[in-house]
Amino acid sequence: MSDVQVNDGPMLAADGTPLKVSIQRALRRQKIRALLLVAPLFLFICITFLAPIGDMLFRSVENAIVPETLPQTVVALKTWDSKSGEAPSEKVFAALYADLKVAVKEKSHTRVASRLNYESPGVASLFRKSGRRIKRMQEGNYKEQFIKIDKDWGKTVVWETIQRFSGNYTKGYFLASVDAKETVDGISMKPEGERIYLYMLLRTMILSVVITGTCVLLGYPIAYILSVLPLRTSNLLMILVLLPFWTSLLVRTSAWIVLLQQQGVINDLLVSLGIIGDQNRLELMYNETGTVIAMTHILLPFMILPLYSVMKTIAPSYVRAAKSLGASDWTAFWRVYFPNTIPGIGAGGVLVFILSIGYYITPELVGGTSGIFISNRIAYHISSSLNWGLAAALGVMLLVVVMVLYFIYDKIVGIDNVKLG
């Protein structure tokens, strides 16, 4: 042991390198190995999942179609004062003629027309009309000719819209998704009758709260009884919770359609029992009721499972101690047992709420018109109205709500603690 010189030079590893360096090198190697293992999936998720989400964010503000289709007009319009009350000069009309001529050839004028139509209804038909007639226009005096095609060209509204949406980016979609619009006088709310998205978002929230509430009400007794029954019985009963959990979403939704229809099982049963008459069968679906019933059933296991795992850890001696100290059954439950289950309610509740707020399939099938969610509106704008920008903006709003909730969930439960089945 006399060879070891404690104070003289660094400690050496077996191969003669200083121990510190050697350890660092080994640690770095471990780190790189861990990173290499994670990297394939990380790249995979980035390409297949994060890039699409990023694309959606981009599309919600993207407006390149206007400056790309009408490049000269956009430049010429820059000097025009929208408050002047007069249509722009001949120079702008000449630019519009040049742009439209190219656009009609490439058939892109209808796309820019429908883009501008979202902001100012009527623009689409104006563009189409002018597009059809542009071949017959003569050189020179464009302003007069355009106004002859449609006198709207002589008004300021169209020009204002083109000028305001001439940038590469726009906040127009986000404004539309909260029922607002931008005019010369600044941002204002749309007229009362045209507001739908805020109302839609509010309804999605309210229905999700109701669904979460019914899930707590129905899930609490089930989780409790599963946690107190002997293991053999509770394992058997657990199958009744897990089987629906594992059954295909569409199977369960179709089952609820079968049950809730006007000519369905529940109505037939009630009629044959004489509780309701054949004429006044209950309207249980194609409205909010249908959505709430079917979605409560679908999301109930997500409430029961976390609640059950919390209740399992509460020692029965707590309640016994409370009772032996003179508490009534109710007091013992409310003051001792219930507060212990709050984390479970929180975890299950946030989970159910997150899942419910973004639901699409079930509301689409059983919700009719009054029981649909904001997601159904997003789907509608993607596949039917083709207003992708608005769909993306609504999607981003929903995503923000979910991310906030997810953050809360992470604080309560922690994502690492997510358990399945």
Place this chain on the structure above:
Amino acid sequence: MSALPPYASTGQKAWFYTFRTICGLIFLFLIMPILVIIPLSFNAEDFFTFTKAMLALDPEGYSLKHYKDFFTNSDWQNALANSVRIAPMATLLATGFGTLAAIGLSQSYMPFRSAVMAVMISPMIVPLIISAAGMYFFYSRIGMQGTYWGVVLAHAALGTPFVIITVTATLVGFDKSLVRAAANMGAGPVLTFFKVQMPLILPGVISGALFAFITSFDEVVVVLFVGSASQKTLPWQMFTGLREQISPTILAVATVLVTISILLLTTLELLRRRSERLRGMSPG
């Protein structure tokens, strides 16, 4: 308290039985939809409700014609074939990438672990409609919208979080000294992985794969947007069936799917028990 103590008062007794009845009703609510569609799928009529003949248990009231329709109708058979083509491929990708990542994540030297974990779990958290919208926009930009691989990649991305979660859970109980012992005896990392680590975490990997499979097999929102008519899967066909021409064949399909879920559930339970047994065997 599971059993009623002998000294319970009348009120306590009454509450005990009321509570049990309430629980019974909720269990009924949970299981009723599944119980109802199974007998209805054998309906001899094209109705969605119990006929008189069915209630009288008359054999005339029952038939297999909806099953026959499912197995002969080309729409349903195409849909089934597409599901069978898409789900295993997506499962394979999700399980492969997911298992490797879970092993990486479980090492104590992993930097930025929680951030990386959050990114990898995100496909499970983000609402499907948003994933579907984003994938539709992005995949049509790069020309993968409406292709087989577009759907497979989308489904694989949705399935990976489940693989990561289950495999990470198995790795928590994994005894690291086994790897060191293998290295000590001269085995390289690859050999150690296949001979020591893999057999022990296999139950977790398989249950993760089952989760990924069922995610893809049941998924309808994303395939609705990312896929085209030639990728029409079974859930998609059910969705259009429910929305447009509602036919009782859907109930037969539903029953078949319920049977598949029961089989999967049983497999998972057996795997879980095996995994616990294996973990109980390993020292430490």
